[in-house]
Amino acid sequence: MSGRDESIEIIQRELTAFARRARHKASQLHPGLSLVTYSILDLMYERGGCRAADLAAYFMLDKSTVSRQVGSLEKLGLLSREVDPEDHRGQILRPSEQGLALLRHAYEMRRESFTERFTEWGDEDVARLAGYLVRYGAAD
Template sequence: MPDRDAALEMIQRELTAFARRARHKAARIHPDLSLVTYSMLDLVKERGSCRGADLASHFMLDKSTVSRQVGALERLGLLRREADPEDQRGQLLRLTDAGEQLLAEAYERRRQSFAGRFEGWSDEDLDRFAGYLERYGLADRPPADPTQAG
């Protein structure tokens, strides 16, 4: 049986290095974007629109921090606010065309990078790795609310 402590140490080291590289690569996509602001744009794209409070909750950040980041993204022309049709007091965040384009270009760069990294991997290894990453990520998600079931 492999040494669990050694494996956990290696996982921690590799994930820390991965996070550092991700921060560096985010800055190369756009010099004024941090990994956090880039991730916010990514989430807005995924959801189509969302509120600042949704970003704060998702990224476990203070609302004032999110407000500053959203303001920076607006000044860069990557994000815009619009009235929430369901609650006129609220505002929804949406990507601008420039934000959509930036994310499309970044997605293509990431896709090419991943394709190159995994070129020598078998389909089975790639599928297994994807499943492990998904399983690891699920540990951070809150459990489903059984009262909200369809």
């Protein structure tokens, strides 16, 4: 196996482990929350609200999957719906007050965790990793 192929194997393994840890941490935030529902809630906050079709496109999910996840967030009291002012037939989905509180708590937990993990890293290394992650994500 070439050095590049070996590096790609390591990247795949590490990103898979990262995703598994993220799923576990999402379930610790709220017993009814999966990584998908947490990610949906987080994107709604980041965008100041969005439509279900926007969520489906962003996460590359079927509309039926998004509908189930949105329904789950609504049942948990973490989501509110508003009439879309640009298209009165549609709805804008936003985190509820309870959803916002959960996101604030999650943000603090993540920030503490990352700060702790990067204690031994220099500022340049942290900046380089951030740039690489942005570059990797931009490929989609």
